[in-house]
Amino acid sequence: MPTKAATMPHAIEVSSLSKSYADGFQALKSVDLTIRDGEIFALLGPNGAGKTTLINAICGIVTPTAGSITVSGYDNQKDYRQARALIGLVPQELTTEAFETVWSTVSFSRGLFGKPRDDGHLERVLRDLSLWNKRNNKLITLSGGMKRRVLIAKALSHEPRILFLDEPTAGVDVELRRDMWEVVRELRDTGVTIVLTTHYIEEAEQMADRVGVINEGELILIEEKNELMQKLGQKQIILDLNQPLSAIPEHLQDDRLTLEANGMQLVYTYDTHAERTGITGLLQQLRDAGIHFHDIHTKQSSLEEIFVDLVKRNP
Numbered sequence: 001m002p003t004k005a006a007t008m009p010h011a012i013e014v015s016s017l018s019k020s021y022a023d024g025f026q027a028l029k030s031v032d033l034t035i036r037d038g039e040i041f042a043l044l045g046p047n048g049a050g051k052t053t054l055i056n057a058i059c060g061i062v063t064p065t066a067g068s069i070t071v072s073g074y075d076n077q078k079d080y081r082q083a084r085a086l087i088g089l090v091p092q093e094l095t096t097e098a099f100e101t102v103w104s105t106v107s108f109s110r111g112l113f114g115k116p117r118d119d120g121h122l123e124r125v126l127r128d129l130s131l132w133n134k135r136n137n138k139l140i141t142l143s144g145g146m147k148r149r150v151l152i153a154k155a156l157s158h159e160p161r162i163l164f165l166d167e168p169t170a171g172v173d174v175e176l177r178r179d180m181w182e183v184v185r186e187l188r189d190t191g192v193t194i195v196l197t198t199h200y201i202e203e204a205e206q207m208a209d210r211v212g213v214i215n216e217g218e219l220i221l222i223e224e225k226n227e228l229m230q231k232l233g234q235k236q237i238i239l240d241l242n243q244p245l246s247a248i249p250e251h252l253q254d255d256r257l258t259l260e261a262n263g264m265q266l267v268y269t270y271d272t273h274a275e276r277t278g279i280t281g282l283l284q285q286l287r288d289a290g291i292h293f294h295d296i297h298t299k300q301s302s303l304e305e306i307f308v309d310l311v312k313r314n315p
């Protein structure tokens with residue numbers, strides 16, 4: 001009997017998950033994580049943080065030392081087959097069967113999950129990934145980017161409800177990255193839950209509904225992307241001056257104010273959530289000091305800055 005909960009279960013429920021490898025290295029330290037149905041979740045972390053270990057544990061490739069994992073309510077050890085059938089995994093490594101054709105490798109993958117033949121589904125997948133006209137090519141004749149698309153096609157061959165992409169765009173060019181993002185968004189629109197790991201903060205920023213940051217085996221933060229950016233983000237006001245300044249006038253000196261672009265820009269950094277941003281006062285003081293500007297723009301700190309800051313604070 002599946003251990004399915006009576007209420008609608010979450011796509012993934014990870015609880016108190018730890019993993020120590022045979023050499024004693026502890027790659028995951030009591031990780032708790034819920035992935036909601038239908039979301040795009042980005043797992044960010046530096047090299048060796050434990051991203052792949054976590055994904056592989058969920059997919060049943062790595063055996064946890066402690067803790068539990070359910071996939072749509074199915075325990076990924078007790079109900080392994082049901083849990084695994086719901087998952088598609090696009091691995092980090094480019095391992096493909098060099099002399100197989102695109103079509104046969106993808107249809108073989110579907111067969112592995114005991115799914116009946118469905119050429120229509122495979123055709124749709126290959127067309128969506130712009131691989132249809134390469135379907136009879138041997139994998140060895142494909143470019144690296146195309147091979148990566150084949151890995152995605154394989155992972156989608158058995159119509160999974162949850163797709164894991166481990167560093168999907170590592171080493172691919174900008175165009176292919178955009179295409180992949182597009183494919184991922186389209187999948188999400190069909191209700192597929194997506195979990196991706198990435199070093200590219202830009203990827204998380206563009207794609208994710210929620211972001212988790214993992215560092216040295218610990219999940220140090222899980223947050224809605226927008227809230228994360230708001231909560232931790234600082235904003236800057238950039239004033240383009242009419243006349244360059246050689247220095248900030250004495251009475252205007254403030255840690256938050258810097259002179260940049262060879263004296264042509266004044267940059268004021270403030271916390272969006274501070275009770276008083278000090279903007280009104282600053283503009284008044286500039287006017288009083290006879291400093292005029294011809295343009296004003298704002299800049300919000302990126303997820304990258306937030307991430308670097310977080311990892312630094314949790315060494």
Ligand SMILES: Nc1ncnc2c1ncn2[C@@H]1O[C@H](COP(=O)(O)OP(=O)(O)OP(=O)(O)O)[C@@H](O)[C@H]1O
Binds near residue numbers: 021022051053054
């Ligand atoms: N089979 C193994 N035996 C021992 N240690 C391992 C094994 N596999 C991974 N590790 C270690 O566990 C830690 C986490 O590795 P993991 O591959 O999960 O990191 P990652 O966050 O995916 O890194 P990257 O971004 O570099 O892919 C690393 O220190 C790694 O060396």
